[in-house]
Amino acid sequence: MTVRVPRASLTTKSGKSVFVTRSPEETEALGRRIARGLTVPGVVLLRGSLGTGKTTLARGIATGLGLEDSSLVNSPSFTLVNIYKAKHLIYHVDLYRLEGERDFRSVGIEDFFGEDGVTIVEWGERLPFPARSALAVDLDDAGGDTRVITVSKPIRGKHKSRK
Ligand SMILES: Nc1ncnc2c1ncn2[C@@H]1O[C@H](COP(=O)(O)OP(=O)(O)O)[C@@H](O)[C@H]1O
Numbered sequence: 001m002t003v004r005v006p007r008a009s010l011t012t013k014s015g016k017s018v019f020v021t022r023s024p025e026e027t028e029a030l031g032r033r034i035a036r037g038l039t040v041p042g043v044v045l046l047r048g049s050l051g052t053g054k055t056t057l058a059r060g061i062a063t064g065l066g067l068e069d070s071s072l073v074n075s076p077s078f079t080l081v082n083i084y085k086a087k088h089l090i091y092h093v094d095l096y097r098l099e100g101e102r103d104f105r106s107v108g109i110e111d112f113f114g115e116d117g118v119t120i121v122e123w124g125e126r127l128p129f130p131a132r133s134a135l136a137v138d139l140d141d142a143g144g145d146t147r148v149i150t151v152s153k154p155i156r157g158k159h160k161s162r163k
């Protein structure tokens with residue numbers, strides 16, 4: 001199936017790009033595109049409530065970073081962190097169940113940030129400390145299969161690939 005990579009429907013003055021996706025496949029395609037603009041080490045904060053598509057977007061980002069088996073990418077709600085080996089290590093974290101400083105310390109999330117890899121954080125709004133130079137992505141459910149996805153920095157255009 002060919003999936004159209006959604007174009008930014010709007011770029012705001014502050015440089016945010018707003019995308020509208022209408023299927024999980026389109027959200028994955030957007031994730032692959034976001035991956036091309038990432039620097040390593042890097043942190044991506046996915047912010048949005050349950051069912052807005054954070055895991056779906058993470059799957060696209062991981063695929064874009066060279067992970068072949070995208071079925072590995074599932075919500076790490078119980079494990080807290082999944083680690084995938086692609087071109088770089090990918091740390092896929094979910095903060096949904098975490099409460100309080102102690103829990104956060106038990107994940108050791110800061111340790112990943114400096115690693116030569118990409119950390120993708122679901123429920124990134126719960127991170128109790130600022131993540132410098134993280135890419136923040138806000139996801140909103142606009143009803144049905146429509147998601148409004150706002151990326152905090154402009155991301156690279158369609159035709160550039162990572163070399
Ligand atoms: N445009 C869309 N983008 C992403 N997911 C969508 C979209 N439309 C419908 N869905 C559905 O919404 C759900 C998103 O789930 P998931 O990615 O696990 O969200 P989260 O991790 O934010 O809880 C899936 O069941 C998916 O099939």
Ligand SMILES: [Mg+2]
Binds near residue numbers: 054055075122
């Ligand atoms: Mg999830």
